[in-house]
Amino acid sequence: MAVLCLLLSLSVAHALLLDVDQVKLPQYHTYGKRLVLAGGHLDENNNEIYNTIVKLAGGENYAKIGIVTAGSADPADSCNYYSDLFLHRYKAQSVYCIPIDVNHTSNNFNDDVVDKIKQQTGFFFGGGDQQRIIDSLPLFQYYVLLAHISVPAMREITGLFDAGAVIAGSSTGTACQSSAVMIRGGMSWDALRYGAFKSENKDHPDDLIYNNNGGLRMLHGFILDTHFSQRGREGRLIRLLSDTRHLYNGVDWGIGVDENTALVIRHAGTSQAEGEIIGENGVFFADVSNSHVDNSTKYFNIDNVMVHYLTHGDKIFLQNKTIKFSRTKTQMKGHENYDHALTTQDIFGGNRRHPTQKSEFTRVATSIFDSRLETSSYGDTYENNPRFRVTMSRAVAGAEGFVERKHSFHTDITSYRNLYVKIDFSP
Numbered sequence: 001m002a003v004l005c006l007l008l009s010l011s012v013a014h015a016l017l018l019d020v021d022q023v024k025l026p027q028y029h030t031y032g033k034r035l036v037l038a039g040g041h042l043d044e045n046n047n048e049i050y051n052t053i054v055k056l057a058g059g060e061n062y063a064k065i066g067i068v069t070a071g072s073a074d075p076a077d078s079c080n081y082y083s084d085l086f087l088h089r090y091k092a093q094s095v096y097c098i099p100i101d102v103n104h105t106s107n108n109f110n111d112d113v114v115d116k117i118k119q120q121t122g123f124f125f126g127g128g129d130q131q132r133i134i135d136s137l138p139l140f141q142y143y144v145l146l147a148h149i150s151v152p153a154m155r156e157i158t159g160l161f162d163a164g165a166v167i168a169g170s171s172t173g174t175a176c177q178s179s180a181v182m183i184r185g186g187m188s189w190d191a192l193r194y195g196a197f198k199s200e201n202k203d204h205p206d207d208l209i210y211n212n213n214g215g216l217r218m219l220h221g222f223i224l225d226t227h228f229s230q231r232g233r234e235g236r237l238i239r240l241l242s243d244t245r246h247l248y249n250g251v252d253w254g255i256g257v258d259e260n261t262a263l264v265i266r267h268a269g270t271s272q273a274e275g276e277i278i279g280e281n282g283v284f285f286a287d288v289s290n291s292h293v294d295n296s297t298k299y300f301n302i303d304n305v306m307v308h309y310l311t312h313g314d315k316i317f318l319q320n321k322t323i324k325f326s327r328t329k330t331q332m333k334g335h336e337n338y339d340h341a342l343t344t345q346d347i348f349g350g351n352r353r354h355p356t357q358k359s360e361f362t363r364v365a366t367s368i369f370d371s372r373l374e375t376s377s378y379g380d381t382y383e384n385n386p387r388f389r390v391t392m393s394r395a396v397a398g399a400e401g402f403v404e405r406k407h408s409f410h411t412d413i414t415s416y417r418n419l420y421v422k423i424d425f426s427p
């Protein structure tokens, strides 16, 4: 009986809310639905990214930012940090720490909390552990016979997103926004060696694990990963795409956002949806739609993966994947700076060896476009047994590199599209 009353009252509430949700925020008419997906290590001085979030939430002295720190191990402390930044430094009109986390899930149904959520013009999801966000903010409440209703807090946040409130996140706050399978953790070599798992194994802390139910369902069609080049996550993203593409929430495309960088998506959910890269580094796109896996060999191998790497000012239409390089960049073909491409002994080493330089994967990939004599190169994994080899080639249709020259190879702002990738192992 209690359940029935709850069901009835919530569905009446839902019906009323649907009307309210039809009212679009003013900024909806310029940009449609929009997201700002940052890759973690977001510097508090990164004016470009923070100002973009505030602008897309309606602008200075207008933006009302709801902050979700349910991913954090210390949600209150994390929210204080972001509140202070948005309010005092980036001139939001107001901030609201949404008091929902793994220890406060009843607030998902709290009228005062839901009322405050309704007043926001944008939401920022902080870092930590993406599974904590999913556990804290369920989309649905399930009842007997799998009857389900949406949970008020996320229903409001989703409704506001549809009405034009920006959804922004960094690190975990980005990784949790997909409707596709959600990556939870793992290292590239371990992913290639052992594959993707649905649950953690305490004896294998570096295993690739994922949630096959997906994330908060704000962005469709892509797996989202973060801290990307810096932690050499190319291998784990490609393996997760390959292992899950045939599942219900599987997809062929993955996006890896670098640290202190963001992918800004406007007109999300429409055929016009367009992503633009802002911030310091780049955004990696992997496409396994034409890839091939040979299951007859001892270890994992895959070929015909296509990858793209976009940097500041570059844009991509998310539906047909058309890429437009920034006008500040010029084609590298015919203007290469080197004879030979580079190789590496630690292809997934990220930039742990040289924190101020391009990551290992990016270094090899961009050197191929900057080489006069070679059209392909490779990098091996540092780990052996087996040692995996990543071979990359620009000798395929549509491959091109673009660059904004600075002072050196490591400071040049370089982008490329249609780089062919093959991963196999040394026998």
Ligand SMILES: *[C@@H]1O[C@H](CO)[C@@H](O)[C@H](O)[C@H]1NC(C)=O
Pocket: 072, 073, 074, 075, 101, 102, 103
């Ligand atoms: C939730 O409560 C437990 C037990 O008090 C505590 O150990 C944990 O840190 C809390 N988690 C968060 C995210 O606040």
Ligand SMILES: *[C@@H]1O[C@H](CO)[C@@H](O)[C@H](O)[C@H]1NC(C)=O
Pocket: 271, 272, 273, 317, 319, 320, 321, 322
């Ligand atoms: C891709 O989609 C965009 C947005 O709909 C459109 O403007 C553009 O012409 C398309 N490009 C191609 C090559 O189809």
Ligand SMILES: *[C@@H]1O[C@H](CO)[C@@H](O)[C@H](O)[C@H]1NC(C)=O
Pocket: 243, 246, 293, 294, 295
């Ligand atoms: C290879 O294995 C993958 C993952 O288990 C599977 O989806 C795929 O169908 C297999 N391919 C062949 C040719 O057997």
